[in-house]
Amino acid sequence: MSRTPPRRAPAPAGALAPQAPLSKDSHLAAEIKRLVADGERDAARERYGELVASQQRRAVRIAYQYLRDAHDADEAVQDAFVKVFTHITSYREDLPFEVWFTRILVNACLDLRKSRSRRLRWAVPMSATSEIAPAEPATPDPSPEQRLVSRERATEITAAVDSLPDRQRTVFTLCHVAEQTTAEVSQALGLSEATVRVHLFRAVRKLRRLLDRR
Amino acid sequence: MRANHLSDDRLIELCMLDALSSAEQQHLSTCARCDARRVNMQRVLEEVSEVATADADAAFPLERLNRQQARILARLQHEGRPARVIAFPAGHAPHEPIASRTRPASRWIAAAAVGGLVVGVIAGRFGHDYSFQRAGISRVIASRAVEQPELRAPVTTGAIREVAASISDDEFLDQLETAIDAPAAAALQPLDDLTPLAWEVR
Numbered sequence: 458m459s460r461t462p463p464r465r466a467p468a469p470a471g472a473l474a475p476q477a478p479l480s481k482d483s484h485l486a487a488e489i490k491r492l493v494a495d496g497e498r499d500a501a502r503e504r505y506g507e508l509v510a511s512q513q514r515r516a517v518r519i520a521y522q523y524l525r526d527a528h529d530a531d532e533a534v535q536d537a538f539v540k541v542f543t544h545i546t547s548y549r550e551d552l553p554f555e556v557w558f559t560r561i562l563v564n565a566c567l568d569l570r571k572s573r574s575r576r577l578r579w580a581v582p583m584s585a586t587s588e589i590a591p592a593e594p595a596t597p598d599p600s601p602e603q604r605l606v607s608r609e610r611a612t613e614i615t616a617a618v619d620s621l622p623d624r625q626r627t628v629f630t631l632c633h634v635a636e637q638t639t640a641e642v643s644q645a646l647g648l649s650e651a652t653v654r655v656h657l658f659r660a661v662r663k664l665r666r667l668l669d670r671r
Numbered sequence: 672m673r674a675n676h677l678s679d680d681r682l683i684e685l686c687m688l689d690a691l692s693s694a695e696q697q698h699l700s701t702c703a704r705c706d707a708r709r710v711n712m713q714r715v716l717e718e719v720s721e722v723a724t725a726d727a728d729a730a731f732p733l734e735r736l737n738r739q740q741a742r743i744l745a746r747l748q749h750e751g752r753p754a755r756v757i758a759f760p761a762g763h764a765p766h767e768p769i770a771s772r773t774r775p776a777s778r779w780i781a782a783a784a785v786g787g788l789v790v791g792v793i794a795g796r797f798g799h800d801y802s803f804q805r806a807g808i809s810r811v812i813a814s815r816a817v818e819q820p821e822l823r824a825p826v827t828t829g830a831i832r833e834v835a836a837s838i839s840d841d842e843f844l845d846q847l848e849t850a851i852d853a854p855a856a857a858a859l860q861p862l863d864d865l866t867p868l869a870w871e872v873r
Contacts, residue, residue: 502747509740514728517736521727529737530730538743543750565737614722633716634723639688654688661683661716668715 482511483554490545501545512555515635516562522630523566525619526573552591552644559635559645563627575582605670617667625660628653677705686713 485508492501515538520530540561546555618626631642632653639657643650675698677685685691686709691699699706731739838846
């Protein structure tokens with residue numbers, strides 16, 4: 458199918474290739490780090506706005522996929538970006554910024570999930586409906602029947618992804634939705650690349666089993 | 672040819688991670704079954720990706736992203752700056768320097784705390800001595816009360832207070848019971864009936 462999102466060139470098996478050219482955002486992060494180190498915080502903040510704009514869409518997709526709640530995802534993304542700026546001096550310029558940022562973002566999501574589970578322990582459920590209905594994949598002017606089928610399929614897919622164990626879901630989200638290589642995901646999650654691949658394979662096998670339409 | 676069919680894991684790798692080798696490419700072009708499996712897996716993955724992206728994009732339209740970015744930058748504005756000091760209750764001149772306001776206040780608070788501590792220690796000591804003295808007196812009076820039955824007569828609350836210091840605890844409780852039986856206390860009986868007893872409440 459031609460709709461396949463273009464994937465980045467696969468990284469060689471093993472550790473993250475350090476010689477790989479760093480992204481534009483990694484260079485920008487390095488520049489912000491220098492500005493902060495020189496005490497030019499206002500200039501650093503201004504440049505940081507560009508970095509936020511560049512990474513924001515990807516960040517909310519990861520957070521939303523992980524938390525399934527727009528408010529929580531918003532909060533997690535904000536916390537992650539603020540944390541990145543306050544700790545920018547500890548950023549290692551030889552590593553991709555995306556990996557470092559993803560690690561911080563996943564930790565922010567985990568923190569929020571913990572606090573949400575504590576909150577829900579005391580909360581009375583209001584309704585069984587979710588905050589936002591799953592959106593339909595964009596198709597040009599579908600008929601009502603097509604829209605209904607598409608909505609049902611979207612719900613089915615969301616439920617299938619939600620049914621994955623946490624680790625598998627995280628790995629799958631980072632590899633497939635955030636389009637990171639297994640090497641980058643292993644760096645971001647602090648797992649070996651072989652473990653990342655195992656989780657990824659299990660996740661895809663399970664999703665295929667749940668979603669296969671023969 | 673059957674032995675060369677691609678495994679599920681290899682198909683996943685091909686769909687998500689790796690590029691096709693020439694041998695695999697050749698196999699897929701001749702093996703309809705493997706090619707159908709690959710296409711099917713690719714389709715499932717695309718669907719998942721589309722739904723995940725569409726969900727997040729619907730929850731975060733452009734305006735929301737702009738608001739989020741503004742909030743992040745606003746939070747960073749306050750990052751690294753000392754917290755604003757809010758003056759304790761009004762009444763001080765606004766131009767008065769903070770240092771001159773807080774120092775005497777903290778001195779007064781410290782003095783009040785020390786004063787309270789001293790009063791507490793003295794009161795505690797006094798109460799301790801008082802209770803010991805009372806216990807001693809009670810023991811002496813207890814023997815005398817046996818010989819003086821008029822102490823068991825009904826008394827008023829004021830009298831109870833006076834007598835309490837000079838009689839034993841048992842006698843004091845006896846006198847309380849007598850006072851409760853008095854007509855004035857009878858008015859409180861309905862209220863007593865409405866109130867559950869301590870041992871009835873679990």
